[in-house]
Amino acid sequence: MTLVVVGSVGIDTVETPHGRAENVVGGSSVYFSLAASHFTKVRLAANIGSDFPDQAWAALRERGADLDGIQSFDDQPTFRWSGKYEGNMNEAETLLTELNVLAEPPAIPTSYVGSPFVFLANMGPDVQLQALETLKGKVVFGDTMNLWIDIQREALLRVMKRLDGLILNDAEARELTGQSNLILAGEALLQMGPDIIVVKKGEHGATLFTKDFHFALPAFPTKCVVDPTGAGDSFAGGMLGYLAHHKDLSPASLRRAMVYGTAAASLTVEAFSTQALTQATRKDLDERFEQLVHFVRV
């Protein structure tokens, strides 16, 4: 089944204890698509500038992704983000953000409308709502960030009422609900609209909440985290790619999808930018799936 993702494409400069990567490929929709395209047909909608390198799309083209929704602007550069990770690298310090082409909402091709699965990557909730209404997807998941919780909370709450699933990190879950206990935060988020909540906890894994069951998974036991950028988007891509392919939101399917999301995220963080995720094969993901299942089996 096709999976539409609407989100950002960026050119990033990242510094971590392992080194520095300048002007490399980034953006939520790119990480998401690279992970999801191992499982299902991905249709991507995002804005770029003429400075974005065409060869960055090679892996997605090979994996059959539909890039008709990539809108290129001649007169503006691509979105730029620069950040720095220190210590345990659980959180980036943002050094620079230049919205550039992100100031325009992404254009949704009519061929994307009615897609069974949709992921609204982190964008302003007003843009998410517009995309959601245009796309008329059957199952819609979304992401968000602390900025929108702070400055567009009402709009975000309106989006949440329309989402089937929300994937966010632990700090965002706490901020959005005012609950410091993550189990209570997860349950409070379920009351805000989505039937499925996934709280990502970086090196501590992720927890899934539905009204019928909860499921917790540790992170993959990665020995070398080079660059955490895109881990959360890769997680969402692996998870939703698996769900969209199997057209199945049963508890068993959701649990397995979480494992694939974790596998995808673990590949991402082992190299700068999208390097590891671009080179990874479906076999790599399947191997990590098996390793992770073994790692958590009681």
Added chain:
Amino acid sequence: MTLVVVGSVGIDTVETPHGRAENVVGGSSVYFSLAASHFTKVRLAANIGSDFPDQAWAALRERGADLDGIQSFDDQPTFRWSGKYEGNMNEAETLLTELNVLAEPPAIPTSYVGSPFVFLANMGPDVQLQALETLKGKVVFGDTMNLWIDIQREALLRVMKRLDGLILNDAEARELTGQSNLILAGEALLQMGPDIIVVKKGEHGATLFTKDFHFALPAFPTKCVVDPTGAGDSFAGGMLGYLAHHKDLSPASLRRAMVYGTAAASLTVEAFSTQALTQATRKDLDERFEQLVHFVRV
């Protein structure tokens, strides 16, 4: 099989966002024994003052624990600790420590010598080494804390060479090894002596390392953490109680033991002091075991 624990008995004053408990029962060996005594015969060695309330031992007596190693001092008060937890309550701020009777090493009854399982709760490594040599236990696990890593590192390293298992928290694992990545820290700890390393991560669960396999378990999804004091000691008690009863250090047994440890810790944190753990039944532990297994099953 009998399980000897050598450690502290204390009178604690604890403040958390849920309230304050003054002059309540505490101490590593008490929490450990209350959890372990649901599974196996516990023999406890620790020092107390004449101010320690005798009724605190009722639950352990009922569960068949051997208290011959409780050494009471008429001329000194019991060890006192006072601490405060804030925010996510992952770490206590110590407000007061009065060693009192802990200045003397615990006296080990000869009936304890040669016990198949031994747990050396958090004490100075010199005291741990002395107890270890006296006890001649077959399988010996230990705990430690940041203070000893700071001021008695060499002695601690000598103890570690003699341990079969070490149970410590994530900050201690990082400090002891100098590795910020916990997987690398776990592997480095295995090189320092013990065949089994358990790294406790508070609300993020625990990870077990052996040279043959690793195992990760999230914390029990507790909605109300009233007082985290003793969670780590209860974890160790549940885990070692299970292992001692089954005389089995196989991977399957170690995994199940971790689940029981987590179940015991989750009971502890739901009330102040040893209250919840004192009232808990084996059935409570078994129910949480089943819930946790379901919570993590892929």
